Amino acid sequence: MIRHLLSAADLDAQTATGILDTAAELASLSGREVKKLPTLRGRTVVNLFYEDSTRTRMSFEAAAKRLSADVINFSARGSSVSKGESLKDTALTLQAMGADAVIVRHWASGAPHRLASWIDGHVINAGDGTHEHPTQALLDAYTMRERLGCLAGLQVAIVGDVLHSRVAGSNVRLLAALGARVTLVGPPTLIPLGITQALGGDLRTSYDLDAVLPDTDVVMMLRVQRERMTKAFFPSPREYARAYGLDGARMRRLPEHAIIMHPGPMNRGMEIAPEVADSARSTVVEQVTNGVSVRMAVLYLLLGGSAK
Amino acid sequence: MPYHASGGSIPGAPSQSDSQRVTPPFGQVTAGKAILTPADVARVVDRIAHQILEKTSGAVDAVLLGIPTRGVPLARRLAARIHAFEGVDVPVGVLDITLYRDDLRLRGARAIGHTEVPASGLDARRVILVDDVLFSGRTARAALDALQDLGRPKAVQLAVLVDRGHRELPIRADYVGKNIPTSLDESVRVLVAETDGADGVVLYGERS
Numbered sequence: 001m002i003r004h005l006l007s008a009a010d011l012d013a014q015t016a017t018g019i020l021d022t023a024a025e026l027a028s029l030s031g032r033e034v035k036k037l038p039t040l041r042g043r044t045v046v047n048l049f050y051e052d053s054t055r056t057r058m059s060f061e062a063a064a065k066r067l068s069a070d071v072i073n074f075s076a077r078g079s080s081v082s083k084g085e086s087l088k089d090t091a092l093t094l095q096a097m098g099a100d101a102v103i104v105r106h107w108a109s110g111a112p113h114r115l116a117s118w119i120d121g122h123v124i125n126a127g128d129g130t131h132e133h134p135t136q137a138l139l140d141a142y143t144m145r146e147r148l149g150c151l152a153g154l155q156v157a158i159v160g161d162v163l164h165s166r167v168a169g170s171n172v173r174l175l176a177a178l179g180a181r182v183t184l185v186g187p188p189t190l191i192p193l194g195i196t197q198a199l200g201g202d203l204r205t206s207y208d209l210d211a212v213l214p215d216t217d218v219v220m221m222l223r224v225q226r227e228r229m230t231k232a233f234f235p236s237p238r239e240y241a242r243a244y245g246l247d248g249a250r251m252r253r254l255p256e257h258a259i260i261m262h263p264g265p266m267n268r269g270m271e272i273a274p275e276v277a278d279s280a281r282s283t284v285v286e287q288v289t290n291g292v293s294v295r296m297a298v299l300y301l302l303l304g305g306s307a308k
Numbered sequence: 309m310p311y312h313a314s315g316g317s318i319p320g321a322p323s324q325s326d327s328q329r330v331t332p333p334f335g336q337v338t339a340g341k342a343i344l345t346p347a348d349v350a351r352v353v354d355r356i357a358h359q360i361l362e363k364t365s366g367a368v369d370a371v372l373l374g375i376p377t378r379g380v381p382l383a384r385r386l387a388a389r390i391h392a393f394e395g396v397d398v399p400v401g402v403l404d405i406t407l408y409r410d411d412l413r414l415r416g417a418r419a420i421g422h423t424e425v426p427a428s429g430l431d432a433r434r435v436i437l438v439d440d441v442l443f444s445g446r447t448a449r450a451a452l453d454a455l456q457d458l459g460r461p462k463a464v465q466l467a468v469l470v471d472r473g474h475r476e477l478p479i480r481a482d483y484v485g486k487n488i489p490t491s492l493d494e495s496v497r498v499l500v501a502e503t504d505g506a507d508g509v510v511l512y513g514e515r516s
Contacts, residue, residue, distance in 0.1 A: 001416075018419065021419070022419065022420050025420040025421070025422060025423075026420065028422075028423070032457065032458065033459075034456075034458075036457070037407045037408070038407070038453065039407045039408070039412065300407070300420075303417075304412050304413075304416075304417035305412055305413065305415065305416030305417030305418070
């Protein structure tokens, strides 16, 4: 097993499948009366969040607590970060407190990599800038596998703001390792030029959502990230929704078995219509449930066996 | 101090839960001494099945829980023999104890097995844990912890095919197939047809 989980690119097919299989076993616990396991008793897990997050932080916290780890939550707001403390000094503080694992979310791409070089504990990337969000990709892969049986050969369309999306970044890398075929769909301003050459493999791009839908097994809608948009990438929200939003009519163009995913939080009416988000094909809520199991698996495999 | 398994497995000699930590290094395991033949194993299983019927007054409220890997086929066989002798259907389940082990930090995270609780549940049942070898007692300890999170049995008993001694915890088995006095340098392997092709118990190590 790898030491840190910084990028989905660190995961080969075997490691990733191992995480998904472990998550599947751990998922059966959620049906038990006693959901807690003693596995990580006495270990300290720090949630180091420099960006706002609801589901990822809660998901990691629930995962760590179900494995009996002690959880310390740190959010940049209301901490000494607002007094100007650097990431390195915060890292050294955590090190001194004896954190066994640090789950980090940071607005700067690459921050978890720097962090990993400063501390002895395990570092898990919970989203860095516009770079990666590997546990999201793992829970997405888990959801696809659970709904559709296997990942190899699946046609996956990732639709929307690919440029700013770390979810897309991690999914493209992980799905390539697991043998799914990804098509990135979005307006030309939000699909990085040369991304197919840069990431290689089977990756394709398209600017036409309607043309892609009929041959798609999984549609993953990305959130339009206004907080990261400093320029105008499309003329108006209405025009974006008309060209790239998934509404009822578009949903009906999908094959019968196709599923619709969204990492959340959703902009209802923007990239996804309420009718679609609440349909039986939408896996939004399942993704949250699966997130806890997948993060438990990651924590167990990283921390469970390490003699520190 | 016995050497810990360094992750290498021995070809032809299947790994086995409790005695894995004294796995001799490569090359040393050429000749093992057969302690039980397939016919012996069948006889021992029959005897344990009879003892269970006797000690649990007909096994009406019993549940057999096999501890992976080889405890599982043994539990199934015990249930089949009990059925053959008295026509009682004893529910069989699987109890994976990986997440409850006390040596995870020493040995590295391992793949988690599947736990399967029979539909009858465990509450107010007489649960019989089934494993292949009883050694340090740590597996049984972990199984007791795991059981606690799954329900509240009326009583818990332990059945093992082989007791090789060297307990590190105050644990004893209720049903023992065969007591095999061993030294710590030796290792005992239980083979079952379901996973190993044939039944048997083999002793490997220094003295053989």
